[in-house]
Each structure stands twice: as C-alpha cells, then as structure tokens.
Amino acid sequence: MPEAPEFMSVSRNPDSPILELKNLTVDFATPDGVVNAVKGVSLAINAGECVGIVGESGSGKSQTCLSAVGLVADNGRVSGEALYHGEDLLRMRAGKRRQILGDRITMIFQDPLTSLTPHMTIGDQMGEVLALHKKITGEKARQRSIELLERVRIPEGARRLRQFPHELSGGMRQRVMIAMALLGDPELLIADEPTTALDVTVQAQILDIMADLKTEQNMGIAIITHDMGVVARMCDRVMVMKDGEFVESGTADEIFYNPQQDYTRMLLDAMPRIDQPDRHGRPAIRPVPADAPTLLEVDEVKVHYPVRVGSGLFRKKKPLRAVDGVSFNLKRGETLGVVGESGCGKSTLARAILQFAPIKKDSKSEKPVVWLGKDLTSQSKAKIRALRKDFQIIFQDPLAALDPRMTIGASIAEPLKTHKSNLGTKEINARVRSLLERVGLPGAFLNRYPHELSGGQNQRVGIARAMILEPEMVICDEAVSALDVSVQAQIIDLLIDLQHDFGTSLIFISHDLSVVREVSHRVMVLYLGQIVELADRNAIYEDARHPYTRALILAVPTPDPQIEKSKPRVRLEGDLPSPLDTRAPLRFLKSKVIDDPDAVQYRPKLIEVSPGHWVAEHDPVEEATAA
Incomplete structure (x- = not known):
C-alpha cells in the first residue's frame, strides 16, 4: 500500500476553523524601502462558510491569502501564524505544506488563461494533479476528470480533456480551474477575483457552482473581490x-445595512445598482430634447470575416458574422448603451462605425453609416481622417492606448496639433492644462508619463485626450470595466458632467448592465451580431421582453443580501454558440431553424411592442425554457 500522505497526521477538529490567521504580517523589501503590504491581520474561516475579503486594488486582499498559503515573492517576509486545524502552515515542512495546499486547501485565480499551462491539454493538467495528490492515473484519472468537468457544468467532458486552454472560452477556463481545485476534495477554496473579467451570465454560473459546493460538501470558501454584488x-x-x-x-x-466605517460606506455607495439608476448625490443624465438633431444613422451594418475551417490543404471558408445587420440612430446629447456577452459584436460594431473595420457591402443598405448627412463608407481616407475630430473613442485599457514614450501633456495635445494646426503652442498648452484640471488631474501631471499614473488617472487622461477637440460623439469601449468601484464611480460621474458641458453624444459599450443603466438614455442588447432588444433604459430594465435580455438583467448581482437571496434566477444553459454556425442566432427562435450549420437561416425580425421599444422575434416555448 502507498504511504499515507503526511497531512493525514494533522488532527482535524470539525468544530475548529479550517484556516485561522493570527497577526499575519507581510513586508516587501524594495529599492524605495520596506512596503508593509499586510499589517497584522487576523481571520478565521469555518467549514460551510463563505467569507468575503473586500477592498480596492492595493489594499492587501490577495497578499493576505497568498502569503498564508506560502505563495509570496522572494523579496517578501511573512510573520504571524496561518493555522490549518491548529498547525502552522508557515512553519511546516515544505513537502507537507504542498500536500495540504494541493489537496485540502486549493485556490482559483482571476485569470485562468495565465494559470493554466498553454502547451498542455486540459486532460493532462487534471491528470497531473490526480497523479501527484491522489496517486490516480490512467483511465481512472480520466473518468474522475470527466466527472469533475460535468460537475462544474462543462458539457462534452471527454472532448474538453483533449483541448488546450486557448480553445475554451473565458467562462469555461474558469470552470476548468474550479474542477482542478476540486480534484482533491478540498475543505477550503480560496477564490481570488474569480468573476471579474466574466460576462454576467457566466459569472452567475460560476457563483452558482461555488454556492452548490458550499452547501453540498460543507466547503469553506474565501472570496477576494471588489464587487459588493458578489459579496x-x-x-x-x-x-x-x-x-x-x-x-x-x-x-x-x-x-450592508449598518456599516460603521466611512470607507465601507464609500465602497457601497460607489457600487452601481441596476435597481437604482439615479442615486442621491450623483449626477444624473439629462433628457434628450425631442427636437434634438440626429448625428449618426446606422443601417443594416454587417461585418463578416472569412475564416478557414476544417483540416488539410483544402479547408473551406466560412463567414464569421461578427455584426449581422444592425440598425439604429443617435441624437445629439444622447447616450446609447450597448450590452451583450463577449463575442456579441459590441466592439466590432464600434470599429465599423469609426471605419476601422470593413463593412460588408450589401444591396439592402446603400448608406450603412451616415454621419451628419454624410455617408462615411463612400468617403476617401483623407476625408475620414478630417472627420475624426468629430468622433473619438475611449478604450478599455488606457495604459495600452497611450504612447509610453510621450508625456501626458503631449498625448492630450496630439489631437489638437493634428486637427487644429492653426493654434500656437501657448494656446495648445493652455487648453491641455485646462482640460486636465477639468477631468480632475493637477496641471503638474503634464510632464509625467503613463507608467507614473494609476489606472484611474490614466483613464482620465484617455478621456481628456478624447474630449480635447470637443467632439460631437465619443465611443466608450468598456471604459470602466477594469477599474475599482470607487474609481469607476468617479469616471462615470465625470463622463456625465462632460456630456452636460459639451453636449456630446455617447455610445457606451459595456458588459456591466448596472453601469449602462446609470449612464444611458436608451439601451441596445446584442446577441451574436444582431439586436434582440432596443428601448428606453427604464423600459428595458423594468419591462424586458426578450428572454436573453431578462437573463442578462437577472444575472447581475445587486449589492443587497436580501434582494440577492430572494431574486429569481434565469439560467441560459451552456456558453455562447459559435458565430460560425448559422443556427446560433436562432437560439431563441428554434421553430425557424434549418438543422444545417451552413444553411441560410431565417433572421428574426424586430417588432415594435410599444413606442420606441423594439424586440426580436422569439419562441414562447423557448422563453419558458430559459426562465
């Protein structure tokens, strides 16, 4: 018989905490001196309990848990105690600690793509864990892996074992990480921002899985997050x-109901709430006048990319329908929110409007994108460049969007030098300094570089760069998704204030429906390149008609425990279908499906169910199934 693992000698009292931290301190030696990342914290996590550790970036949340399980950088020094059933992990022999941490205490990370080995199949990675910690190999390991994949709701487990991480969606990779964490039947699961980068429907699935594990296995869970809705x-x-x-x-x-500290109240107040779009003390969007002129008209825009499928030399081409016939208009001073899961075509639509993505020529629409009466698709590149002063874009990652070799002042001034060459240096500098202060940054930042600023500060620079020409329209492409909730609230307030001042129209793209409701006059829901619902922000949230829209709304966590516990769940089974399959857009209208992935399929029509409220056709039976 194989020798029993060392950790079996640990005496486990079922009434004692699984993990107890006592006066845990983490210091890092840096060229600028010692950084006190964690300052003597104490915490206990019991079986069947979920503990949330919340705070902004840099507060020490992740370092607290990482250092407790021995995952600390070489320049870090940990003191205090991290007791697993009374035995100190920090002073335990390395082999014994590894056995406990791989088997009884496991961890899932924020970005599963960087946590999974890219050149190993999912089956090989799961098999490695089973061989190391359970001494299980071969067919028995394969069956155990399939069982765990099915448990975390990954269909076709046998096929997934043969795939590599890059072949899976973000939500599926996160579920693989959970499955790997469960291979050893752990007592404690530590989840470090497990849902931050996921769509709301996938996030809801991950949270459901974790809640089931807590209930069914009496597992202790520690969630590290800044999302008070998840908490x-x-x-x-x-x-x-x-x-x-x-x-x-x-x-x-x-x-949630009786916070004692100002910091806690700030975190709760900063969190956007889908049930409270206009909150006291926050700037509210202004109504769009009925006679406001139309700036942008989008008619049957299609963006299709040819993709080779199959194997061998004679692979056939299939169109990937990233955007497949989208129509809408935008008035001056209006904000249109665009929502949907990853892969629905939100960003591609934005690039098509700005003429960065090729629009498919289609006889149905002679003028697919009209800007102030001009058909952009028929303009020369030189004329498009001249028109760009009227429409700008703010990107998701401001650090990647700014030139690291240019100062903040030079980056903001660049559009002025390009489009208003008649301005002198003194006037350009005065405008840049004025706008920099308008977005809440001191004038002294003019000579700094992007790497010297925080994420929120760089996002303000990106906003200033987009607004320096006082454009008619700005597209915000996931402009607040990567920010802490407090910084996110500041950026949202800033955008609303700037819209008031400049009368700018916004297209606000996001997967966060709470934020979208807060800033938008109308909301457009995309599903695999097609509109499924378009309506006023209140109508779409209070009277959603399409099952996909309702699923998105009900999947959004609300920062209120009582509401979360009583809220009905609408679960959409599986992940988003492939846009290469022509049947995929008919997920909610299966009565019209031709069972052929290459056939020309019926296209759901948009029906006006009330003034300004458009809904795509869908089957009542499918709606009942989704609900």
Whole structure:
C-alpha cells in the first residue's frame, strides 16, 4: 500500500476553523524601502462558510491569502501564524505544506488563461494533479476528470480533456480551474477575483457552482473581490480591507445595512445598482430634447470575416458574422448603451462605425453609416481622417492606448496639433492644462508619463485626450470595466458632467448592465451580431421582453443580501454558440431553424411592442425554457 500522505497526521477538529490567521504580517523589501503590504491581520474561516475579503486594488486582499498559503515573492517576509486545524502552515515542512495546499486547501485565480499551462491539454493538467495528490492515473484519472468537468457544468467532458486552454472560452477556463481545485476534495477554496473579467451570465454560473459546493460538501470558501454584488450574493461574513488592515468586519447584513466605517460606506455607495439608476448625490443624465438633431444613422451594418475551417490543404471558408445587420440612430446629447456577452459584436460594431473595420457591402443598405448627412463608407481616407475630430473613442485599457514614450501633456495635445494646426503652442498648452484640471488631474501631471499614473488617472487622461477637440460623439469601449468601484464611480460621474458641458453624444459599450443603466438614455442588447432588444433604459430594465435580455438583467448581482437571496434566477444553459454556425442566432427562435450549420437561416425580425421599444422575434416555448 502507498504511504499515507503526511497531512493525514494533522488532527482535524470539525468544530475548529479550517484556516485561522493570527497577526499575519507581510513586508516587501524594495529599492524605495520596506512596503508593509499586510499589517497584522487576523481571520478565521469555518467549514460551510463563505467569507468575503473586500477592498480596492492595493489594499492587501490577495497578499493576505497568498502569503498564508506560502505563495509570496522572494523579496517578501511573512510573520504571524496561518493555522490549518491548529498547525502552522508557515512553519511546516515544505513537502507537507504542498500536500495540504494541493489537496485540502486549493485556490482559483482571476485569470485562468495565465494559470493554466498553454502547451498542455486540459486532460493532462487534471491528470497531473490526480497523479501527484491522489496517486490516480490512467483511465481512472480520466473518468474522475470527466466527472469533475460535468460537475462544474462543462458539457462534452471527454472532448474538453483533449483541448488546450486557448480553445475554451473565458467562462469555461474558469470552470476548468474550479474542477482542478476540486480534484482533491478540498475543505477550503480560496477564490481570488474569480468573476471579474466574466460576462454576467457566466459569472452567475460560476457563483452558482461555488454556492452548490458550499452547501453540498460543507466547503469553506474565501472570496477576494471588489464587487459588493458578489459579496451580497455569496458571503456569510465580510472583512473590509484598506491599506493592509481590516477596517471593519461583520455578517453580510451588518456590513450592508449598518456599516460603521466611512470607507465601507464609500465602497457601497460607489457600487452601481441596476435597481437604482439615479442615486442621491450623483449626477444624473439629462433628457434628450425631442427636437434634438440626429448625428449618426446606422443601417443594416454587417461585418463578416472569412475564416478557414476544417483540416488539410483544402479547408473551406466560412463567414464569421461578427455584426449581422444592425440598425439604429443617435441624437445629439444622447447616450446609447450597448450590452451583450463577449463575442456579441459590441466592439466590432464600434470599429465599423469609426471605419476601422470593413463593412460588408450589401444591396439592402446603400448608406450603412451616415454621419451628419454624410455617408462615411463612400468617403476617401483623407476625408475620414478630417472627420475624426468629430468622433473619438475611449478604450478599455488606457495604459495600452497611450504612447509610453510621450508625456501626458503631449498625448492630450496630439489631437489638437493634428486637427487644429492653426493654434500656437501657448494656446495648445493652455487648453491641455485646462482640460486636465477639468477631468480632475493637477496641471503638474503634464510632464509625467503613463507608467507614473494609476489606472484611474490614466483613464482620465484617455478621456481628456478624447474630449480635447470637443467632439460631437465619443465611443466608450468598456471604459470602466477594469477599474475599482470607487474609481469607476468617479469616471462615470465625470463622463456625465462632460456630456452636460459639451453636449456630446455617447455610445457606451459595456458588459456591466448596472453601469449602462446609470449612464444611458436608451439601451441596445446584442446577441451574436444582431439586436434582440432596443428601448428606453427604464423600459428595458423594468419591462424586458426578450428572454436573453431578462437573463442578462437577472444575472447581475445587486449589492443587497436580501434582494440577492430572494431574486429569481434565469439560467441560459451552456456558453455562447459559435458565430460560425448559422443556427446560433436562432437560439431563441428554434421553430425557424434549418438543422444545417451552413444553411441560410431565417433572421428574426424586430417588432415594435410599444413606442420606441423594439424586440426580436422569439419562441414562447423557448422563453419558458430559459426562465
């Protein structure tokens, strides 16, 4: 018989905490001196309990858990105690600690693509864990892996074992990480921002899986997050962290309904709520006048990319329908929110409007994109460049969008030098400094470089760069998705204020429906390149007609434990179908499907169910199934 793993000698009292931190301190030696990342924190996590550790970026959330399980950088020094059933992990022999951490305490990370080995199949990676920690190999390991994949709701487990991480969607990779974490039947699961980069429907699936594990296996869970909606849905107790210390702790109800610290109240107030679009103390969007002129007309825009499929020399081409016949208009001073899951065509539509993506020529529409009466698709490149002063874009990652070799002042001034060459240096500098202060940054930042600023500050620079020409329209492409909730709230308020000042029209693209409702006059829901619903922001949230729209709305976590516990769930089974399959857009209208992935399929028509409220055709039976 194989020798019993070392950790089996640990005496486990079922009434004692699985993991208890006592006066845990983490310091890092840097060229600028010692950085105190974690300052003597104490925490206990029990079986069948979910504990949330919340706070902004840099508060020490991740370092607290990483250092407790021995994952600390070489320049880090950890002191205090991290007790697994009373035995200190920090002073345990390395082999014994590895056995516990791979088997009884497991961890899933924010970005599964960087956590999974890219050159190994999913089956090989899961088999490696089973061989190392359970001494299970061969067919038995394969069957165990398939069982775990099915448990986390990954269909066709046998086929997935043969695939590589890059062949899976983000949500599926995250579920693979959870499956790998469960291979050893752990007592404690530590989840570090497990849903931050996921669509709301995929996020809901991941949270459902974790809630089931807590209930069915009496597993302890620690969730590290800045999303108070996730905390309200999942957590029994909450620890609020700031500057390496716990500033407040309590039950979920105590933290949400009776917070004691200003920092906790700030986190709760900054969180956008899908049920409260206009909150006291925050700027509200202004109504669009009925006689406001139309700036942009989009008619039957299509963006198709030829993709080779199959194997061998004679692979056939199939069109990937990234955008497949989208029509809408935009008035001066209006904000149109564009929502949908990853892959629905939101960003491709934005690039097509700005003439960065090739629009498919189609006889149905002679003028697919009309800007102030001019058909953009028929303009020369020189004329398009001249028109770009009227429409700008703010990107998701400001650091990647700014030239690292240019100062902040030079980056903001560049559009003025390009489109208003008649301005002198003194006037350009005065305008840049004025706008920099308008977006909440000191004039001293003019001579700094992007790497010297935080993410929120760089996003303000990106906004200033887009607004320096006072454009008629700005497209915000996931402009606040990667920011802390407090910084996100500041950027949203800034965009609303700038729209008031300049009368700018916005196309606000996001997968966060709470944010979209807060900033938008109308909301357009895309599904695989097609519109499924378009309506006023209140109508679409309070009277959603399409099952896909309702699923998106109900999947959004609300930062209120009582609402989260009583809210109905609408689950859409599986991941988003492939846009290469012509049947995919008819997921909600299966009565019209021709069962051939290459056939020309019926296209759901948009029906006006009330003034200004358009809904795509869908089957009542499918609607009932989705609900």
